[in-house]
Amino acid sequence: MTTLKTLTVAAAALFTTIGAGRAEQLIVNSYGGPYEAIIMERIIKPFEDRTGITVVYDPVGSASQDYAKIKATKGRPGFDVAVMTASQSLDGCRDGLLEKFTTDTVPNLAKLNPAVSRMAGECGAVHEVQYLSLLWRTDKLKAAPTSWNALFEQELKGKIILPTFQNIMAANLMQVLSVKNGGDLLENVDPGFKAMAVLAKQTIGFEQSSAVMETYVKGGQVWAMPYWNGRAQLLMDSGVPVDFVKPTEGTIPLIATLNVPVGAENKAAAMKFVDFFLEKASQEAWVTGYKVGSARSDIEVPEAVRSRQITTEGDLEKLLLPDLSITAAKLPEWGDRWEREVVSAAN
Structure with a gap:
């Protein structure tokens, strides 16, 4: 005979399983076209393999459109990470709609060029520099x-x-x-x-x-x-x-940033994703795949790529900021x- 206690334990177990399932999903909003293919191969698939977190990719909207959605929903746009630019990062911090990053939540922030990071403010993690x-x-x-x-x-x-x-x-x-x-x-x-x-x-x-x-x-x-x-x-x-x-x-x-809305449902997973994207190996993969620059000056990339991009401390120092x-x-x-x-x- 099934007891009330058994039903309660079963229900609790089901709730825990559902909760855990949700915690292991992450919605990333970014761009389509060549960008989507490269980020899936170079960043998202390796992140899923390492963490077991399933990433749902949402290639809808430009940076300004994404921030408009964040603003219209008061920080609950339905995605957990947005790829935007430093301008939206600054606006989002000012409006209180984006999470602030620290080296406690995103340790690899400490590896970024300080001057470039300051341009994006506390709510933008710089993953790319054009x-x-x-x-x-x-x-x-x-x-x-x-x-x-x-x-x-x-x-x-x-x-x-x-x-x-x-x-x-x-x-x-x-x-x-x-x-x-x-x-x-x-x-x-x-x-x-x-x-x-x-x-x-x-x-x-x-x-x-x-x-x-x-x-x-x-x-x-x-x-x-x-x-x-x-x-x-x-x-x-x-x-x-x-x-x-x-x-x-x-x-x-042009400083591209990763951002986490204040109402993101999977905030812990979002912070893991941001930190993963800023890792040395991830930045090397991104720079060589998408052929852009990085705010990390310690990355190792082929000379043919390095000579055309912002990848060294000297390159960063020559920028007008x-x-x-x-x-x-x-x-x-x-x-x-x-x-x-x-x-x-x-x-």
Whole structure:
């Protein structure tokens, strides 16, 4: 005869099993396409093999769309880890919607470059670093450019395209040119806007989407443009006759982060995943697979990869690192100036 005690024990055991099952699942929100294939092979499968935690991959939304969902749900978006950028990390910390990381919860944070980590704030674990590169058609230019000055050469008049101000590349390029011409990244940006007004006379137009900008290069109408190096490498690998460079004057990074919403259901597993992604071996696998840079300077990667990416302390020290919180606050004002001073100069 089944007793009440037996039923209670059985129910408790079932509850424990269900609870344990839930604890061993993790939902990671990130990107689709080539990114999905690489992260599944290089990061997620090894993480599952080591921990026994099942990862459900959710390749829906951009970084800004993901953060909009986190905000709309007050930190309960239905996923446990989000791949975003330093800008969303700072916003999420300010809004109290993202978990703060410490070396207690994510020990490998201690291995990241401090300056790069500070750019992402306490709620962003930097797993990848790209940079604003100079992309050019190798079959069109007489010599490989090494400086941002190349964009101003007569050879490229009518052969470049620029991003609209809705694409952060626009503000970043203005900041780089500001520093190059005696200004700074945030307060004295007049030299940057003056340089952009001159550069605007070289362009065939402005496009918001990086993907659309790319079509002009593929078609041969554009011979050079600013472009994120990760996308530049993918374009190069696809067979288009292009190459890219970190200009000698320096450049601004695009800092990608791992984030955990405050309402994540599988928070312990999420922290394990973040720490795993930041491990030396994981960073080496990611950098060689996705061909991006790392905030860890102790990784060992082939020279062919290292020479094109941000992978050493020296590389990191050469980056121009604007305060992203201040940059975000200045974007509305800069956007107005862009229309008045840059777009109007192109017309």
